[in-house]
Amino acid sequence: MEKIKVRICVGTSCFVMGAAQIQSLEFNAPADIADSIEIIEERCMNLCKDIKVKYNRGPFVFVNDRLIEEASYEKVINAIREEIKKSCEK
Amino acid sequence: MNRSLFIEIGTAQEHKYGEDCFGDTVFSKKIPEEQRVISILSDGLGSGVKANILSSMTTRMAMKFVESNMELLRSSEVMMDALPICQIRKISYATFSIVDSMLEGKTRIFEMDNPSFMLIRDNKAVNVRYRELSSPKWKDRTINISQLTNQEEDRIILISDGVSQAGLGNPKYPLGWQRQGCLDFALAQIRKNPQISAYDLAHAIVREALDKEVDKHAGDDISCVVLYFRKPRQLLVLTGPPFDEDKDKEYADLVTDYDGKIAICGGTTANIIERELCLKCEIDKTSFDEKIPMSSTMDGVDLVTEGILTLTEVYRMLKEGIDKDKNNAAVRLTRLLLGSDKIDFVVGTKINIAHQDPNLPMELEIRRNIVKKIFRILQDRYLKEISVRYI
Numbered sequence A: 001m002e003k004i005k006v007r008i009c010v011g012t013s014c015f016v017m018g019a020a021q022i023q024s025l026e027f028n029a030p031a032d033i034a035d036s037i038e039i040i041e042e043r044c045m046n047l048c049k050d051i052k053v054k055y056n057r058g059p060f061v062f063v064n065d066r067l068i069e070e071a072s073y074e075k076v077i078n079a080i081r082e083e084i085k086k087s088c089e090k
Numbered sequence B: 001m002n003r004s005l006f007i008e009i010g011t012a013q014e015h016k017y018g019e020d021c022f023g024d025t026v027f028s029k030k031i032p033e034e035q036r037v038i039s040i041l042s043d044g045l046g047s048g049v050k051a052n053i054l055s056s057m058t059t060r061m062a063m064k065f066v067e068s069n070m071e072l073l074r075s076s077e078v079m080m081d082a083l084p085i086c087q088i089r090k091i092s093y094a095t096f097s098i099v100d101s102m103l104e105g106k107t108r109i110f111e112m113d114n115p116s117f118m119l120i121r122d123n124k125a126v127n128v129r130y131r132e133l134s135s136p137k138w139k140d141r142t143i144n145i146s147q148l149t150n151q152e153e154d155r156i157i158l159i160s161d162g163v164s165q166a167g168l169g170n171p172k173y174p175l176g177w178q179r180q181g182c183l184d185f186a187l188a189q190i191r192k193n194p195q196i197s198a199y200d201l202a203h204a205i206v207r208e209a210l211d212k213e214v215d216k217h218a219g220d221d222i223s224c225v226v227l228y229f230r231k232p233r234q235l236l237v238l239t240g241p242p243f244d245e246d247k248d249k250e251y252a253d254l255v256t257d258y259d260g261k262i263a264i265c266g267g268t269t270a271n272i273i274e275r276e277l278c279l280k281c282e283i284d285k286t287s288f289d290e291k292i293p294m295s296s297t298m299d300g301v302d303l304v305t306e307g308i309l310t311l312t313e314v315y316r317m318l319k320e321g322i323d324k325d326k327n328n329a330a331v332r333l334t335r336l337l338l339g340s341d342k343i344d345f346v347v348g349t350k351i352n353i354a355h356q357d358p359n360l361p362m363e364l365e366i367r368r369n370i371v372k373k374i375f376r377i378l379q380d381r382y383l384k385e386i387s388v389r390y391i
Helices: A012-022 A073-089 B048-067 B072-082 B178-192 B198-212 B245-257 B267-277 B308-320 B329-338 B367-380
Strands: A004-009 A037-042 A061-063 A066-068 B006-014 B024-031 B036-044 B094-101 B106-112 B118-121 B124-126 B130-134 B142-149 B155-159 B222-230 B234-239 B261-265 B281-283 B296-298 B301-305 B342-347 B385-390
Touching (some): A012 A073, A012 B308, A037 B281, A061 A073, B006 B024, B006 B198, B024 B222, B036 B048, B036 B155, B036 B222, B048 B072, B048 B094, B072 B142, B094 B155, B118 B178, B124 B178, B155 B178, B155 B198, B178 B198, B234 B245, B234 B267, B234 B329, B245 B267, B261 B267, B261 B329, B267 B281, B267 B296, B308 B329, B308 B367, B342 B367
Parallel strands (some): A004 A037, B234 B261, B234 B342, B261 B301, B342 B385
Antiparallel strands (some): A004 A061, A061 A066, B036 B094, B106 B142, B118 B155, B155 B222, B281 B296
């Protein structure tokens, strides 16, 4: 199975709003998902420039192509689990 | 001073075990108009607060006198007269070593009762001849005066007797480490790493001295100053996107044209350089840290970091000292700054709207302010040559 790409914005504002905690997925992801994800940190994705117009607040995380706004550790893990489920159903 | 030469000054100190403050004082100053650097190390009688007062008074007075080119013997008399008298020993006393590096590469060194300075040239210790002076008023105190012409890659090392006497009481070092022991150690360090910075060498010497002590408890105040004469190491720090997007290209070209090391601080800034110069920038996971975003690598650039958080942390470490057991982006940037002599900041002044969100922590400062603080401390405390340009 192809790994699920988790792209975390680690620009300044995302970082202070919680991306720092999400980053820890890299080292201590729950056992059921640890092997199926690939963590990619990205410098500012510039989504914060459009908050209120297009997006809510950061941190911004992409799980494959799906954008998670106001991401938290739990939100990201849930999204990953959904993605895993989806790919198993295929 | 040979125009192209630069003097890096590195200082390391350890106070006597059980004391709260340093009895030795080190004070250095650059006088750019005269291309002159003065560095003074003084060891006050005793230890703790009393010694601290004696040695601080001595360095401050000596700095004023040397700066204004006052006659040395007279100045020393004034200094000795001015120092308060110790209740126990009934004398007023503090030693000093003064290094005064003047225009055209001439350096004069005045010493009173400190272990004599060491000059290292071409990886060898050089003995410099000195003249003795003593005042009729204070016959038992002689001042040694030496003069030399500095060459590139010269190092001058000043130590307090806490270094030469380190290890007293330790059966392995019945006479202490001694000046010669320290000199041999410094030579070995330089052989291992010929470009070792003054900062690193001074710290290595103090660490080694402390290692000699029983239980690693300093028996006296331990201080070391290293002056390193060398070609300036230049560093360009780019931080923040230009106010006007039309300037992006000009901004990125600074990277291509610069002769020296380069650091980029800021995600958006890195994105601009990446786009304009078609370089690839990748996150470096070895710099992982919970508090500071990771650094990245980019061809032709020595360090790429996030902006405000990293700079804020760098400022904190410049004030309080580098966190020894970390290797995050901020530590790397601080090392890069301290390892450079001439630092050119180019600051993009565009404000990041996302940072103005009141939900973000207060520490998120405006870039211009934090950069201003950083360059002031680099200039005043670390004596770096700094230029700043806003774009």
